[in-house]
Amino acid sequence: MNLNLLYFSPTGTTEKILESVSGAMDYPVKNTYDLTRSENREKHITFSDEDIVIVGVPVYAGRIPQILLPSFEKIQGKATKAIFIVLYGNRDYDDALLELKNRFEERGFIGIAAGAFIGEHSYTTKVATDRPDQGDLAIAKAFGKEINSKLEQRQENLSELVVKGSFPYKALNAASKLVPTTDDTCIDCGICAKFCPMDAINPLNVKEIDAEKCIRCCSCIKKCPTQSKQFVNENIDKIITMLESNLSNVRKEVELFF
Ligand SMILES: Cc1cc2nc3c(=O)[nH]c(=O)nc-3n(C[C@H](O)[C@H](O)[C@H](O)COP(=O)(O)O)c2cc1C
Ligand code: SF4
Ligand code: SF4
Known part of the structure; x- marks a missing residue:
């Protein structure tokens, strides 16, 4: 496999979680498809029944x-686990895990x-500062080991995977046109x-x-070495205040499904 x-x-x-899960599995990683790079999202990729694919996305x-x-339309499985x-x-x-599963299962996975x-x-x-932390990574590794034994089972003994979520999926709001701003501390790196x-x-x-391309993923904000990029906007400030006051003292735990 x-x-x-x-x-x-x-x-x-x-990416961190996928590394931990795969690191605990009995099979070496053959290919890594990092869809964060736009050029990789153009690739047509076909997997066979000899492949196992770990698919990971943020919510x-x-x-x-x-x-x-x-x-995803360019990715095809053939009885691929x-x-x-x-x-x-x-x-x-919410419905992200169900949506991910459905979209891949309808493409041969x-x-x-x-x-x-x-x-x-x-x-x-x-909010969830520095997570995934050591505890999360330990769970990710144990998850990888559990998958090893699952892969040893015969196909007919595998039960259908059921995950949390509902369909129709959560409605999406129209995309905002807001983009991060750059202040004068930028060193043009x-x-x-x-x-x-x-x-x-x-x-x-x-x-x-x-603004037509930006998806407000915050990569530029988090990766900037001089904290020069940020959202300067009242609505985003309100969302951040709400997130921090409701969730900074809450610890959600990992949920696994087999
Ligand atoms: C546009 C956007 C929407 C988000 N929506 C949610 C959400 O609905 N629920 C949640 O718990 N986190 C949400 N997040 C936080 C991300 O899911 C979370 O930070 C994730 O770890 C990011 O993954 P990455 O580090 O692989 O980019 C959102 C983040 C962004 C950028
Ligand atoms: S938030 Fe920054 S990194 Fe993310 S899409 Fe917009 S400009 Fe690019
Ligand atoms: S990462 Fe920060 S410092 Fe570097 S070019 Fe971008 S905004 Fe400027």
């Missing part, structure tokens, strides 16, 4: 990031396990433009951000 990783992870928490507004849908993972920022994952993990919230370091998953930041003038 060939183990493959397929993920989208602008601020890195999803955006209780759903999977909708910008991934065109790239899959593990579905969502990372959420300590609020809720067979879900054998799934998990909802917690990562530091993209919008603030005060180019990191934000290099890692923007949407290529929305002009590398020749990092203050210029294309």
Whole structure:
């Protein structure tokens, strides 16, 4: 069997969990498809029944990031075993895990396990600070080991994977046109433009951000070495205040499904 990783992870928490889960599995990773890079979202990828794929995405507004849908159309399985993972920022994952599972199962994948993990919230370091932490990573490793034994079972002995979530999925609001601003402390290092998953930041003038492309993933804000990028907006401030007052003292725990 060939183990493959397929993920989208602008601020890195999803990637961390996939590394821990796969690191505990009996199969070496054959291919890694990092869909955070726009060029990888153009690739047509076909998996066979000899492949196992761990698919991981962050939760955006209780759903999977909708910008991934065109790239998912280019991915095809053929009785390919899959593990579905969502990372959420300590609020809720709502219907994201169900949506991920459904979208892959309708493309030739067979879900054998799934998990909802917690990562530091993209919008603030005060919610789920530094998660996934050691406890989360230990659970991720134990999850990987549990999957090893699941993979040894015969196909006919595998029960259908059931995860939390409901359909129709949570309704999405119209996308906002807000983009991060750049203040004068910017040292023009180019990191934000290099890692923007949407290529929305002009590398020749990092203050210029294309509002049509930006998905407000916060990669540029979290990766900037001089904290020069931020959202300057009353509505975002209200959301952050609400997140911090409701969720900074709450610890949600990982949920696993087999
Ligand atoms: C646009 C957007 C919407 C989000 N919506 C939710 C949400 O509905 N529930 C939640 O708990 N966290 C939400 N988050 C937080 C992310 O799910 C969380 O920070 C995740 O760990 C980010 O994954 P990454 O590090 O792989 O990018 C949202 C983040 C962004 C950028
Ligand atoms: S410009 Fe927008 S899409 Fe690009 S990294 Fe920043 S928040 Fe994410
Ligand atoms: S990462 Fe920060 S310092 Fe570097 S170019 Fe972008 S805004 Fe400027």
